[in-house]
Amino acid sequence: MPGPLDRNRIPMRYSIFSLAAQTLKGHRGWKPAWRDAAPKPAYDVLVIGGGGHGLATAYYLASQHGITNVAVIEKGYIGSGNVGRNTTIIRSNYLLPGNTPFYELSLKLWEGLEQDINYNAMVSQRGVLNLFHSDAQRDAFARRGNAMRLAGVDADLLDREQVRAMVPFLNYADGRFPIQGGLLQKRGGSVRHDAVAWGYARAADRRGVDIIQNCEVTGLSIDNGRITGVETTRGPIRAGKVALAVAGNSSRLAAMAGMRLPIESHVLQAFVSEGLKPLIDTVVTYGAGHFYISQSDKGGLVFGGDIDGYNSYAQRGNLPVIEDVMESAMALWPGLGRVRMLRHWGGIMDMSMDGSPIIDHTPVEGLYLNAGWCYGGFKATPASGFCFAHLIARDAPHEVATAYRLDRFATGYVIDEKGAGAQPNLH
Amino acid sequence: MRIACPHCGPRDVQEFSYLGDAKPQRPDGMDATEAAMADYVHQRDNPAGSHRELWYHGAGCHAWLVVTRDTRTHAIAAVETMAQARAGAPA
Ligand SMILES: Cc1cc2nc3c(=O)[nH]c(=O)nc-3n(C[C@H](O)[C@H](O)[C@H](O)COP(=O)(O)OP(=O)(O)OC[C@H]3O[C@@H](n4cnc5c(N)ncnc54)[C@H](O)[C@@H]3O)c2cc1C
Ligand SMILES: [Zn+2]
Numbered sequence: 001m002p003g004p005l006d007r008n009r010i011p012m013r014y015s016i017f018s019l020a021a022q023t024l025k026g027h028r029g030w031k032p033a034w035r036d037a038a039p040k041p042a043y044d045v046l047v048i049g050g051g052g053h054g055l056a057t058a059y060y061l062a063s064q065h066g067i068t069n070v071a072v073i074e075k076g077y078i079g080s081g082n083v084g085r086n087t088t089i090i091r092s093n094y095l096l097p098g099n100t101p102f103y104e105l106s107l108k109l110w111e112g113l114e115q116d117i118n119y120n121a122m123v124s125q126r127g128v129l130n131l132f133h134s135d136a137q138r139d140a141f142a143r144r145g146n147a148m149r150l151a152g153v154d155a156d157l158l159d160r161e162q163v164r165a166m167v168p169f170l171n172y173a174d175g176r177f178p179i180q181g182g183l184l185q186k187r188g189g190s191v192r193h194d195a196v197a198w199g200y201a202r203a204a205d206r207r208g209v210d211i212i213q214n215c216e217v218t219g220l221s222i223d224n225g226r227i228t229g230v231e232t233t234r235g236p237i238r239a240g241k242v243a244l245a246v247a248g249n250s251s252r253l254a255a256m257a258g259m260r261l262p263i264e265s266h267v268l269q270a271f272v273s274e275g276l277k278p279l280i281d282t283v284v285t286y287g288a289g290h291f292y293i294s295q296s297d298k299g300g301l302v303f304g305g306d307i308d309g310y311n312s313y314a315q316r317g318n319l320p321v322i323e324d325v326m327e328s329a330m331a332l333w334p335g336l337g338r339v340r341m342l343r344h345w346g347g348i349m350d351m352s353m354d355g356s357p358i359i360d361h362t363p364v365e366g367l368y369l370n371a372g373w374c375y376g377g378f379k380a381t382p383a384s385g386f387c388f389a390h391l392i393a394r395d396a397p398h399e400v401a402t403a404y405r406l407d408r409f410a411t412g413y414v415i416d417e418k419g420a421g422a423q424p425n426l427h
Numbered sequence: 428m429r430i431a432c433p434h435c436g437p438r439d440v441q442e443f444s445y446l447g448d449a450k451p452q453r454p455d456g457m458d459a460t461e462a463a464m465a466d467y468v469h470q471r472d473n474p475a476g477s478h479r480e481l482w483y484h485g486a487g488c489h490a491w492l493v494v495t496r497d498t499r500t501h502a503i504a505a506v507e508t509m510a511q512a513r514a515g516a517p518a
Pocket of ligand 1: 048049050051052053054073074075076077078079080081082083084085086087088089090215216217218245246247248249253268269270304345346347348349373374375376377378379380
């Protein structure tokens with residue numbers, strides 16, 4: 001439901017009629033989807049970071065809480081960070097009670113997102129199939145599936161023949177780690193990632209939010225333990241509340257407030273093949289190595305693997321991981337050997353010490369933190385924005401995000417899905 | 428990325444395992460406060476720039492090395508053995 005608005009500057013609503021009208025005009029009448037705003041001297045809330053999480057936060061502040069004197073500050077252009085670099089997988093197949101309801105809320109929000117923001121984000125619930133290759137792994141996946149079902153999330157345990165019926169082209173003949181079955185979440189799938197950034201930006205802009213690009217935050221202004229604003233490359237901006245949603249750069253922003261975080265920044269790479277006819281209509285993850293694959297609507301196979309495993313802010317990785325991903329690809333799906341790689345890239349992940357995120361207050365009054373998304377924060381985008389907006393507006397955590405506390409590392413209430421301990425490159 | 432191991436010479440990064448920041452020092456056993464121990468286990472500087480970090484040459488000499496590397500470019504400025512690192516002065 002739109003809030004109070006200046007009717008003159010509402011961009012057009014997208015519909016079959018606007019599309020037909022534009023078709024007749026040769027598509028020359030489309031207006032920019034959001035204003036390129038210049039910073040005002042002060043806002044009620046400043047959201048730092050124009051990624052998916054920052055833009056969603058601004059949108060839900062306006063749409064759920066009526067807080068519209070808001071700016072999103074982005075150092076580059078929106079979508080230039082991880083929101084435009086990820087492999088677009090969404091799912092809610094988590095094991096631990098701290099995570100499951102949060103990711104399920106996110107999936108529910110994805111299911112209604114396009115109607116809510118009037119933007120085609122190409123949400124495609126094509127299923128996510130996690131393969132298992134040993135008895136022990138089947139037991140672990142059955143346990144996770146049961147935990148999901150207890151929490152009201154869909155999960156199906158498939159045997160080898162059911163997997164073969166779904167994805168017959170995998171290697172069932174002579175794999176070193178034979179496919180024994182898989183855990184399927186039918187409601188999982190993929191979403192066009194840059195449309196998520198653009199759609200939230202447009203929807204936030206419609207409700208009065210300023211989206212300020214090419215504006216880097218260089219300092220946080222703190223007076224007597226309370227945030228008063230930020231320093232930027234386009235001058236100081238005052239604010240009642242400041243919300244950090246800068247993903248891989250979280251430690252750098254926190255350092256501006258004298259804080260250290262339980263986070264390391266690591267590079268994760270992604271790969272796309274040449275465009276092909278429809279080959280695979282679901283998302284498959286290999287359980288015996290680090291590899292997962294799906295196909296974009298444009299035809300490219302989109303796949304990835306593990307993080308490179310050392311601290312990095314470089315947004316590019318090294319060859320060993322590329323080799324590892326290709327080896328896993330060949331082990332799982334030998335036919336891929338005939339496919340040519342088109343491009344690959346990297347993004348900087350905010351790897352937390354337990355592999356789970358943080359949505360919380362900070363010790364600085366009026367400064368809020370949204371971080372620690374690791375390699376799985378794209379699927380979290382709607383719920384992250386929804387819960388962060390709730391925290392900022394009400395100064396209390398949303399009920400599905402109560403476990404995402406910053407102090408859980410000191411109190412021992414970590415949420416470690418893999419049980420890997422405080423070693424970010426193992427999560 | 429290639430790491431110039433003081434024992435083995437320049438070797439592909441694939442031969443090494445990464446542990447993390449070399450700075451945190453384990454607080455002394457029973458005397459440590461809970462806060463100091465939590466800080467040691469979880470909190471990191473995570474700088475964008477020069478970073479001193481621990482690598483293990485598992486496919487080579489089995490030595491732990493202290494590597495000084497720029498996290499923005501991956502350029503390696505120094506590789507020291509633990510003995511050199513403990514003695515101070517980066518090589
Ligand atoms: C290769 C790859 C594959 C991935 N695959 C998946 C997947 O399949 N499924 C999934 O769920 N997740 C995936 N992820 C993770 C997911 O993309 C991230 O967790 C998520 O996008 C992070 O949130 P964000 O969109 O807000 O981040 P970002 O888009 O990175 O937004 C943060 C923004 O903050 C800005 N910023 C930083 N510092 C400043 C400053 N000082 N001032 C102003 N602005 C600043 C940055 O420019 C950036 O635009 C993947 C990530 C990568 C890199
Ligand atoms: Zn060596």
